[in-house]
Amino acid sequence: MTYPTTLLPQLIEAVANAIDENAEAVAALDQAIGDGDHVINLQRGLAALLAQREELGLLTWSAAWQKMGMTLMSTVGGASGSLLGTLFLEMAKAAADQALDLKGFAVVFAQGVEAMKRRGKSEAGEKTMLDVLVPVAVYLQSDACTAAEGLTGVQAVAIAGVESTRAMLATKGRAAFLAERSVGHIDAGAKSCQLMICAISAVLSAAPT
Amino acid sequence: MTYPTTLLPQLIEAVANAIDENAEAVAALDQAIGDGDHVINLQRGLAALLAQREELGLLTWSAAWQKMGMTLMSTVGGASGSLLGTLFLEMAKAAADQALDLKGFAVVFAQGVEAMKRRGKSEAGEKTMLDVLVPVAVYLQSDACTAAEGLTGVQAVAIAGVESTRAMLATKGRAAFLAERSVGHIDAGAKSCQLMICAISAVLSAAPT
Amino acid sequence: MKKFLNATDTLLTESLGGFALAHADIIELSAPPYVIRRKQPKQVGKVALISGGGSGHEPLHTGLVGLGMLDAACPGQIFTSPTPDQMLAAAQAVDTGGGVLFIVKNYAGDVMNFEIAAELLDSPNATVLVNDDVAIPKSQSTGRRGVAGTLIVEKIVGAAAEQGADLAACKALGERVNQNTASMGVALSSCTVPALGNPTFTLGEQEMEMGVGIHGEHGRATLPLTTASAITAQLAAHIDDDLKPQANAQALLHINGFGATPLMELYLIYALAAEHWQQQGVNIVRSLVGNYTTSLDMAGCSITLTLLDDEMLRLWDAPVHTAQLRWGC
Amino acid sequence: MKKFLNATDTLLTESLGGFALAHADIIELSAPPYVIRRKQPKQVGKVALISGGGSGHEPLHTGLVGLGMLDAACPGQIFTSPTPDQMLAAAQAVDTGGGVLFIVKNYAGDVMNFEIAAELLDSPNATVLVNDDVAIPKSQSTGRRGVAGTLIVEKIVGAAAEQGADLAACKALGERVNQNTASMGVALSSCTVPALGNPTFTLGEQEMEMGVGIHGEHGRATLPLTTASAITAQLAAHIDDDLKPQANAQALLHINGFGATPLMELYLIYALAAEHWQQQGVNIVRSLVGNYTTSLDMAGCSITLTLLDDEMLRLWDAPVHTAQLRWGC
Numbered sequence A, B: 001m002t003y004p005t006t007l008l009p010q011l012i013e014a015v016a017n018a019i020d021e022n023a024e025a026v027a028a029l030d031q032a033i034g035d036g037d038h039v040i041n042l043q044r045g046l047a048a049l050l051a052q053r054e055e056l057g058l059l060t061w062s063a064a065w066q067k068m069g070m071t072l073m074s075t076v077g078g079a080s081g082s083l084l085g086t087l088f089l090e091m092a093k094a095a096a097d098q099a100l101d102l103k104g105f106a107v108v109f110a111q112g113v114e115a116m117k118r119r120g121k122s123e124a125g126e127k128t129m130l131d132v133l134v135p136v137a138v139y140l141q142s143d144a145c146t147a148a149e150g151l152t153g154v155q156a157v158a159i160a161g162v163e164s165t166r167a168m169l170a171t172k173g174r175a176a177f178l179a180e181r182s183v184g185h186i187d188a189g190a191k192s193c194q195l196m197i198c199a200i201s202a203v204l205s206a207a208p209t
Numbered sequence C, D: 001m002k003k004f005l006n007a008t009d010t011l012l013t014e015s016l017g018g019f020a021l022a023h024a025d026i027i028e029l030s031a032p033p034y035v036i037r038r039k040q041p042k043q044v045g046k047v048a049l050i051s052g053g054g055s056g057h058e059p060l061h062t063g064l065v066g067l068g069m070l071d072a073a074c075p076g077q078i079f080t081s082p083t084p085d086q087m088l089a090a091a092q093a094v095d096t097g098g099g100v101l102f103i104v105k106n107y108a109g110d111v112m113n114f115e116i117a118a119e120l121l122d123s124p125n126a127t128v129l130v131n132d133d134v135a136i137p138k139s140q141s142t143g144r145r146g147v148a149g150t151l152i153v154e155k156i157v158g159a160a161a162e163q164g165a166d167l168a169a170c171k172a173l174g175e176r177v178n179q180n181t182a183s184m185g186v187a188l189s190s191c192t193v194p195a196l197g198n199p200t201f202t203l204g205e206q207e208m209e210m211g212v213g214i215h216g217e218h219g220r221a222t223l224p225l226t227t228a229s230a231i232t233a234q235l236a237a238h239i240d241d242d243l244k245p246q247a248n249a250q251a252l253l254h255i256n257g258f259g260a261t262p263l264m265e266l267y268l269i270y271a272l273a274a275e276h277w278q279q280q281g282v283n284i285v286r287s288l289v290g291n292y293t294t295s296l297d298m299a300g301c302s303i304t305l306t307l308l309d310d311e312m313l314r315l316w317d318a319p320v321h322t323a324q325l326r327w328g329c
């Protein structure tokens, strides 16, 4: 099935709720191995998206992601703002104006994640949000990601991804300054991305076919 | 009996010990209604006197107090330093070069306290060291201060004086800034003066006649 | 609160040594009795401005020695007035015949120690007593404390002295600046005197101390912590009660940090205070924001308003070159 | 730790407003996206120096905008990198044809946001990356952090730009200053981010954090608190490992307070650090002591040594007029 942009208001609300409900936990993660600002940065960006959600729902995916990317880029700030902004702006470029099904989205999303890797000069295994986003991109493009199972499977992949950051030594972002002391803590950006992916998947799962 | 200046080393040691033994308590008083420095200021001055004690013991009372006054004036600092320095310098002026008995000392001491009042523009009842020194000066000059009883009586007067500061409203010194909040606390300068007077009296009581 | 130190009884001496090294171009530290004196050349016969007080308020006063401001500062032990021998040594060092003006903050110890020095000083001298703190009622028997306004007196009189004003004129000017200056402070914490090792008093997580001085002692009242707007309004109201600034008056607005409050918060207070006086039609023509008259590591700040006539404004703007204030050169 | 504020989400905006009011003679605050830009006239075609970063480090960078230093500073949220639209607005506002030099502290967010802006910027531009912190091993995959040395880069390059140096020369100079600068910090407490409400990490009464950055995070190690001499020796040793200052080298010694450490203690550290390098025959020719690159209300300080050649020394001495640094005018 293809997903229309009219889902965007609901998607944004779901993501914002998921972040709000877990705000203290995410803040604590960035406090433990960062500077404590990750979740409020995200919430600021999500508030801006919420304010735009109705108009976003009237655009194409490409135009919507372009607008969302610009919004996130100019409101979130920090490492996560530049990376999330990059993700959406790249997806906007990759999307053209077609309708999107899960496979189509997988291609676009993978391009977005590649753009994040270039921007952050980073890859999976460095204890960042990429440790959720890369496995998710891989999964979405794999055969295991079927129309029936994909939206459930991707949540499991995201959760496994965030959990995998716990044991990692950080080699990117602020946590890298802590060297060995970063081990044993989940990465904040990975956690917030997992929450966002799970919220999005839940909405899409419930979307009328 | 007259008291020789050869008692000075012992007197200074006794005063320094008395202050050291009660240092925390006196510090706490100046912390409660002041800025916390009174006892370390005193200890600095007493350390300087200790360093001079042998040579002081060779001088006349007048010369010794002159030297002690200058030392205290230049090492203690703060309100108490200027006042204690003033006390000793005035006693030096008043003493001339005679030998001193208790009555002679009482006259000299009373002049010293008057000089302190002029310097501090203060008098008894304002919750300061004067609330020990003024009653002591009055007692020493009174008939109740006999050769036999005086050195014991003066300690009781000093103790009563310091206790009397507890209920007073401070109208001089830093404690006055606290207005009613100064009530219920003993004044630090009064306490240190009481300790010093008691230590001095004890030494003089035990002095060979 | 923890500190960088080797020993509490060498902290001051070591720190003064570091200060003298860091600013050797403009000041020098004497041998004991300690005086920080100006090095830059000056007109012979210029009035020599001398101030001082307990340490722990840095940069006041040592950081304000130099061209256009103090000729010398006498640093006492932490929170302890300097002693007359320091002021006499200072006068000896910096008086070139124009006489000495002592600028003294109104605390018993400072007043008495400076008075003793003034009495012992042979040469012509005068004293300006600074008592800008309006937290204390005017009728208080000790008089009001000298706090953040002291710097303003030192700057304006410093400029006048640099320009050749004589001793009487400098004293009159200093008293005029003092009369036209009002300050009030609030603390979110006390400070820790190194020798005591613990904060002088403690506040709860939702408490603030209104009307504090700069020695870590309690203020007029412990109150529930409230918004910056409400705090500013309270401080400003006390200042207005005292100064009664008129519409169209020119003023200097000085937000002074007590040591541990981030500059960001000081500028917030500036914004709120400036708005308060703007609404009254007072013309804030000059500003000074930062840690100038501190209380060791106290969290808090004070607001100071000085009503400036044209002469005072010109003198505030005149060149100054000290460790802490520098403009026009 | 308690704070002066009305609301955490208006703190920055209100504070920037106060800053702009207080320094309206030399800077102005744009409408959002926020930029603080220089007001003083400048030579057309001068290289426009733009820096910025998260707020919470005041006076860095907004306090360093003005003649002889930054043309603009882009303030992000507390500890959060500014966004590309701010840097683009800044470039639009201050580039007069000589191109833009971005001075960027080496943190992932700062680097990425400034890079995106640089890529979107039509006009000629270059970037100097500042990474003076030697607490982190050189081999660290993120590279080292930019800390208190950033101000030194901004001052020296700012002077060169003011004197007409072109974009390539400014960039080369900035990189040279950065290469010759090494810093390391130690904290006695973390800081409290307003939105979190509690210190980012806690230390015991006998603990210090060695090798901290300026965002309240843990450093390289939590160690027992020791003497100022021992602390200084540790910090200096790391700096020496990196810079390897030679005898007779000229240097600038900068003791930077993180926000809550009294100036008296900073001068103590200065004394100890100056003695360390004097013993090595290094010639400390310039000093800077105070709170310049803070971390909100963190107690602690950093030592920065910059090896100065004659050109760098002349440029350090060149006139500057910002809210925080002013000399020669």
Ligand SMILES: Nc1ncnc2c1ncn2[C@@H]1O[C@H](COP(=O)(O)OP(=O)(O)O)[C@@H](O)[C@H]1O
Pocket: A030, A034, A035, A036, A037, A038, A039, A041, A077, A078, A079, A080, A081, A083, A120, A121, A122, A127, A128, A129, A130, A172, A173, A174, A187, A188, A189, A190, D079, D080, D081, D108, D109, D110
């Ligand atoms: N180079 C990078 N590549 C990918 N992700 C990164 C990189 N640097 C940081 N991150 C992510 O950004 C998150 C931190 O974001 P945030 O706290 O908003 O920014 P900042 O670190 O600037 O304070 C980290 O948890 C990590 O997931």
Ligand SMILES: Nc1ncnc2c1ncn2[C@@H]1O[C@H](COP(=O)(O)OP(=O)(O)O)[C@@H](O)[C@H]1O
Pocket: B030, B034, B035, B036, B037, B038, B039, B041, B077, B078, B079, B080, B081, B083, B120, B121, B122, B127, B128, B129, B130, B172, B173, B174, B187, B188, B189, B190, C079, C080, C081, C108, C109, C110
């Ligand atoms: N005007 C005064 N007259 C008499 N005693 C005074 C006066 N002012 C202060 N004191 C005394 O000085 C004591 C404080 O001394 P100290 O702490 O050494 O000085 P400071 O108040 O300058 O810190 C007070 O406890 C009080 O006894």
Ligand SMILES: [Mg+2]
Pocket: A030, A034, A035, A036, A037, A038, A078
């Ligand atoms: Mg963060």
Ligand SMILES: [Mg+2]
Pocket: B030, B034, B035, B036, B037, B038, B078
């Ligand atoms: Mg005291």
Ligand SMILES: [Mg+2]
Pocket: B035, B037, B038, B078, B079, C054, C078, C079, C080, C081, C109
């Ligand atoms: Mg004192």
Ligand SMILES: [Mg+2]
Pocket: A035, A037, A038, A078, A079, D054, D078, D079, D080, D081, D109
């Ligand atoms: Mg951040």
